[in-house]
Structure formats: C-alpha cells, structure tokens
Amino acid sequence: MPAIADRNSSPFKEMMAVIKSDKSGDTARSNGCCTPQKRRLRSGDAVAKESPVSTPMRLKSPRRRLNSSPNSPANGIKEDFSEKPEKKNWNPRDVEQMRAVKEALHVSTAPSTVVCRENEQKRILEFCKACLEQEKAGSLYVCGCPGTGKSLSMEKVKHQVFDWAKMQEGLQPPEVLAMNCTSLANTSEIFIKILGKHQPNTKAMGSTSHLQHLQNLYSNKQASSSSKMMLIIADELDYLITKDRTVLHDLFMLTTFPFSRCILIGIANSIDLADRFLPRLQSLNCKPMVVTFRAYSKDQILSILQERLLVFPYIVFQQQALELCSRKIAAASGDMRKALCVCRSAMEILEAELRESASNVSLASVEGEFISQQTAALEIFQLQENNTVRIDHMALALSKTFRSPIVDTIQSLPQHQQIILCSAVKFFRGGKKDTTVGELNKSYIDICKSALIPAVGILEFLSMCRVLNDQGLFKLGQSRDDKSKRVTLKVDEADISFALQGVRLFRNCLQ
Numbered sequence: 087m088p089a090i091a092d093r094n095s096s097p098f099k100e101m102m103a104v105i106k107s108d109k110s111g112d113t114a115r116s117n118g119c120c121t122p123q124k125r126r127l128r129s130g131d132a133v134a135k136e137s138p139v140s141t142p143m144r145l146k147s148p149r150r151r152l153n154s155s156p157n158s159p160a161n162g163i164k165e166d167f168s169e170k171p172e173k174k175n176w177n178p179r180d181v182e183q184m185r186a187v188k189e190a191l192h193v194s195t196a197p198s199t200v201v202c203r204e205n206e207q208k209r210i211l212e213f214c215k216a217c218l219e220q221e222k223a224g225s226l227y228v229c230g231c232p233g234t235g236k237s238l239s240m241e242k243v244k245h246q247v248f249d250w251a252k253m254q255e256g257l258q259p260p261e262v263l264a265m266n267c268t269s270l271a272n273t274s275e276i277f278i279k280i281l282g283k284h285q286p287n288t289k290a291m292g293s294t295s296h297l298q299h300l301q302n303l304y305s306n307k308q309a310s311s312s313s314k315m316m317l318i319i320a321d322e323l324d325y326l327i328t329k330d331r332t333v334l335h336d337l338f339m340l341t342t343f344p345f346s347r348c349i350l351i352g353i354a355n356s357i358d359l360a361d362r363f364l365p366r367l368q369s370l371n372c373k374p375m376v377v378t379f380r381a382y383s384k385d386q387i388l389s390i391l392q393e394r395l396l397v398f399p400y401i402v403f404q405q406q407a408l409e410l411c412s413r414k415i416a417a418a419s420g421d422m423r424k425a426l427c428v429c430r431s432a433m434e435i436l437e438a439e440l441r442e443s444a445s446n447v448s449l450a451s452v453e454g455e456f457i458s459q460q461t462a463a464l465e466i467f468q469l470q471e472n473n474t475v476r477i478d479h480m481a482l483a484l485s486k487t488f489r490s491p492i493v494d495t496i497q498s499l500p501q502h503q504q505i506i507l508c509s510a511v512k513f514f515r516g517g518k519k520d521t522t523v524g525e526l527n528k529s530y531i532d533i534c535k536s537a538l539i540p541a542v543g544i545l546e547f548l549s550m551c552r553v554l555n556d557q558g559l560f561k562l563g564q565s566r567d568d569k570s571k572r573v574t575l576k577v578d579e580a581d582i583s584f585a586l587q588g589v590r591l592f593r594n595c596l597q
Contacts, residue, residue, distance in 0.1 A: 175473045176400035178436055187402050190394050191430050193423045196238060201393050202386040203239045209377050210240070214247045214349060218260060218315055223304075223346035225338050225372070227323075227360050228353045230379030233421030236353050237321055239379075240264075244319060260315040260349070267325040273333040276320065280340075280348070284313050297336060304343035316348045323352035324359060331363050342372045350374075381420025388412040390422060391429065407432065407480040414484050417596075418584045424487065431483035432475045439479075488584050492577050495557060496585035502542055503550050507559065508592050509533050511579050523551060523562075524569035537591050544569070 176183055189195055200207070210226065217224045228236050244262060251259040263283050270276060277296040284303060303309050320326075326334045341350050352374070360367070360374055367373050382390070391408050411432075415425040496507065509529040513521055527547050534541040542550070548568050554560040563572035575582075586592035 173399060173401045176398070176402050178433075178440060178473055183400070184433070184437070187395075187398065188430055188433060190397065191426050191433075193426055196241065197390075197394055199393065200235060200238055200242050201389055202382065203235045203379070206235075206377055206379055207239050207243055207246075210243045210351070211246055211250075213375060214243070214317065214351075215250065217349045218247070218251055218257060221315060221347075223341040223343070223348055223350075225341045225350040225352070225374035227374040227376045228351060228379065229355065229357045229359065229376065231381050231420060232355055233419070233423040234379040234381055235422065236379050240319055240321070240351065240353060244317070247317060258314050260317045262317045262319070264319040265321070267320055267322045270325075273326050273328055276326070276333070276337060280316070280318060283316055284347075300340060301343065304340060304346040304348075307345045310345035310347055313347055318348055318350045319353070320350070321353045323354040324356055327359075327363060334363055335366060338367055338372070338374060342367075342370065382416060382422055382425075383420070384409075384412040384416035387415055387420075387422060387425050391425065401474055402433075403429070403475045403480075404477060407475050407477045410477055410480050411484065414488070414584070414587075417587050418488060418580050428480070428483050428487050429475075431486060432479040435479045435482055436475050490581065492559075492581045493585045495559070496577075496582060501539075503554060504586060504589075504592065505533055505537075505539070506530055506547070506550055506554065507582050508586060508595050510560075510573065510575055511582050512595060514575060514579070520563075520572045520574040522569060523548065523571045523573055526551075526573050527569070533595055536595075 176187075178184055206228075210228070213224065213226050216222075228240065230236050241264075244264060248259050248262065251257055261283050263279060265276070265279060267273075267276065274297070277300060281296045281299050281303075284300075303313070320337070323334070326337065328334070338350065338352075340346055340348055356362075357378060360376060388408055391403075391412065395402055408429075411425055411428050415421065415428065418424075496504065499507070506526070509532075510521075510526060512533075513526060513529045527544060530547065531541045551560060551562060551573065555562045559575070559577050561574040561576050563574075565571045583596050587596065
C-alpha cells in the first residue's frame with residue numbers, strides 16, 4: 087500500500103506553499119496588476135522529486151487566463167469606438183430618408199467624385215492642356231458602351247480644363263460649347279452653334295453659309311488669332327451620321343485648317359466610328375485620338391455604389407445584396423445606369439413588403455389576436471432586420487430587370503442543350519460570327535470532359551442543334567454533310583450568360 091504524505095510533514099508544507107504562491111501570482115496577473123510571464127519548469131525542484139503526491143492538474147497559461155478574465159478586455163486592448171462609429175440601420179418608413187437614398191441612386195444625380203475613371207480622365211485632360219498650351223487645334227473621340235461614365239467624366243474634365251487655364255499666366259480660358267447632338271433640330275445646326283460662339287453677331291443665310299464662315303475663319307490667320315480657343319464637346323455624336331456622312335466629316339475637318347482654334351471632343355457608343363465613317367481623316371493623317379471607356383467590372387460597380395451610399399449615416403443595403411447586384415450587372419453589360427435602377431427597384435420591393443406587413447399587423451389587432459411578449463419581441467427583431475435591403479430583394483429586382491422570354495427559354499432547356507449554347511458563346515468570343523456543326527461539337531465535348539459529364543453522340547448532338555434552331559436560338563445553314571452545316575447564334579451572348587451564370591459549371595465556362 088503506497089505511503090500517504092502527512093499534512094504536518096515538511097514536504098507537504100513546502101508543496102502547498104508553492105501552489106499558494108502560484109495561485110496568488112495568477113490572481114494578480116488576471117487582474118492586470120503585473121505583466122504576465124512565461125511559466126518556468128520546475129523539473130529540478132526538490133519538491134517535485136521528493137513528493138509522493140501526484141502532480142496537480144495543468145492550469146491555463148497566463149496569456150489565456152488574461153484573455154478569459156472578466157476584468158480585462160479582449161487581447162488586453164480597449165476598443166476605441168470614437169474613431170470608427172458603427173452605422174445604424176435606417177428607417178425605410180421615414181419618407182425623407184427614403185427620398186434621399188432614392189435621389190442619391192438616381193441616374194440623373196451627378197456624384198461629387200467620379201471614381202474608377204481616373205486614367206481616362208487624365209488622358210483627356212492632358213490632351214486638352216497640350217492643345218491650349220500650343221494653341222493648336224485637335225480632335226479626340228471618346229467611345230464605350232452605354233453607362234460607362236463617358237458623359238459624367240467629360241463634365242468633370244470640362245471644369246478641370248477651365249480651372250487649370252485660369253491658373254496659367256498668359257493663357258486665356260477657352261470658350262466651352264457643350265451640346266447633346268440629339269437636341270439639334272437638324273444635323274447642320276451644329277455649325278450655327280459653333281459660329282455663334284466665335285462671332286455672336288454674325289448673320290448668315292442657310293446652314294451651308296455658317297460652315298463656309300467657319301472654314302474661312304480658320305483659314306485666315308488674322309481673323310482667327312483674334313478669337314479664343316474653343317473646346318467643343320459633342321455628346322451622342324453618332325446622331326450626326328447621315329447617309330452622305332458630310333456633316334460628321336466636315337465637323338472633324340474643322341480641326342485640320344491651318345489656323346483652326348477648336349478642340350473637338352466627340353462622345354459616342356460606337357467603338358469603330360472613326361474607322362467606319364471617317365476614313366478620309368486617316369488618309370490625311372488627321373484621325374482623332376481615341377479614348378475607350380471599358381465596361382465596369384464587378385469591383386468597380388460595387389465601389390461606385392458604396393461611394394454614393396457613403397454620405398448616409400445609416401446602412402441601407404446588406405453588403406451581400408450590393409455584391410450580388412455588382413456581379414450580375416458586370417456579367418450582363420457593365421452598365422452602371424442599370425445597376426442604379428436595380429438598386430432603386432430593390433428599395434421599392436422593400437417598401438411594398440413593409441406596407442404589406444403593416445397591413446397584416448393592423449388586421450391582426452382589429453381581429454383581437456393575442457400576441458405574447460416573446461412573439462412581440464421576435465417581431466420587433468424581425469422588423470429591425472427587415473429595415474435593410476436584403477439579398478432576396480436584390481435577386482427579385484434583378485430578375486425583374488433582366489427577365490425576358492429568351493432567358494426563360496434558356497433556363498428551361500435540358501442540361502446538354504445548355505452546354506451547347508455555352509460552348510457556342512465560348513467559341514464565338516474569339517471574334518467569329520459562325521462555325522460548323524463539327525467544330526461546335528468539339529467545343530461541346532471539351533466542356534463535357536472538363537465537367538466530367540458524358541457527352542452525347544453526333545446524331546443526338548445534331549438533333550439538339552435542330553431543336554435550338556426551331557426555338558430561335560440557333561440558325562442552321564444548309565449542307566449535304568450535317569457536320570459542315572454553318573451554325574450562327576440568333577440571341578445576344580449577354581442573355582445566355584445571364585441565364586446560365588447561376589450554375590457553377592456554366593459560370594466557370596463563361597468567365
């Protein structure tokens with residue numbers, strides 16, 4: 087039978103003294119009285135060697151006990167809430183708050199700062215500065231898809247050019263003529279406006295006379311030198327494209343005269359407008375400089391939305407809802423105007439939901455239903471959660487915006503027919519307009535292999551292509567050999583991408 091140490095024995099007293107000293111030291115450390123130190127091993131201690139009593143239970147390290155102490159903050163650091171105040175949820179039942187947020191997300195509301203277009207703005211600004219410093223005419227063409235910030239950026243650059251010119255010694259600020267070509271009664275009226283800026287009192291008969299006046303003005307050194315440099319910003323420039331293209335050509339030709347004083351900046355959606363409609367300018371080495379605005383990416387759309395909502399001291403949208411909107415819009419078109427419209431639509435869906443819930447609560451109170459305190463507290467919590475625009479509101483707004491019969495048709499197709507459409511989109515992205523059934527079949531087999539899905543045979547593949555042709559998604563050409571038939575997409579690639587991007591297989595293929 088093992089010997090038990092007596093309480094009065096010296097080894098027992100020494101061991102208890104050590105344990106008590108450890109406890110007192112730990113208590114002091116947990117209260118923040120002293121700096122925690124690493125535990126030292128007592129392997130050489132005489133007490134550990136001589137004592138027949140088993141070793142006491144292993145305690146937590148001082149660092150862990152410091153963090154778990156109720157008297158000390160997490161990680162030993164006090165959080166400073168004064169530097170980053172946390173935004174509270176907004177009250178969508180407040181008419182003023184709802185109106186302010188909707189106004190901030192409206193397409194016509196110009197933001198205080200134009201983000202994600204700094205490089206494009208810098209190129210345009212440098213072009214204008216160079217023309218003004220050298221007192222030399224020039225032309226620039228700004229192009230890009232709708233909703234990519236072209237007009238908004240030009241508005242900012244216009245003010246920057248004017249402010250910069252005022253700060254320069256010996257440099258006169260230019261005359262600025264900004265117009266939207268869709269507002270012109272006829273295309274030739276643009277020359278009347280330009281001449282009116284140079285010589286307000288000039289009267290001429292007919293639009294041709296105004297053009298001749300401008301040509302004579304820019305050909306005469308003495309007459310031209312007396313006038314200021316002029317910055318002409320023509321938005322929606324493709325409206326000036328006529329059958330003979332003379333107006334558009336004559337407008338850009340004004341910058342080629344020896345004493346021309348105009349800096350022409352045209353804005354349009356067509357990327358190849360200068361190549362298609364102004365070939366003569368290229369032959370004269372007068373082709374305008376081109377600045378292209380690419381479609382917004384999902385990160386850029388998210389950044390712009392957050393920038394617009396930054397002015398409010400409350401949270402309007404869940405972060406996941408904004409991210410969903412950004413991803414869907416970027417995949418479909420990259421049109422920022424559409425993203426703003428979707429966000430406003432999601433807010434209206436929240437409004438309708440709150441009106442419906444309020445009517446249900448009032449109806450329940452009229453019927454005299456009893457609501458317990460727990461149920462009432464739960465409803466209050468749910469109402470607070472429902473104050474923000476959630477991801478389900480955004481998904482519904484997106485489906486309403488992009489819903490079309492084509493999207494419904496594509497989403498209802500069998501999987502292999504969807505794979506064929508996906509392979510066609512991927513194949514045509516290289517710039518090809520059509521391909522053969524045989525080539526499309528190879529692309530289809532590659533996608534099936536990558537997804538570990540068994541591919542169908544060539545006969546069944548041909549049958550599915552005919553089905554897609556009957557539904558108006560494909561156009562199959564005529565040929566004796568089935569594999570040599572030409573295949574063309576009859577729907578927009580964006581519709582196919584939007585319809586299939588909810589499935590991981592197709593999302594990976596289409597990226």
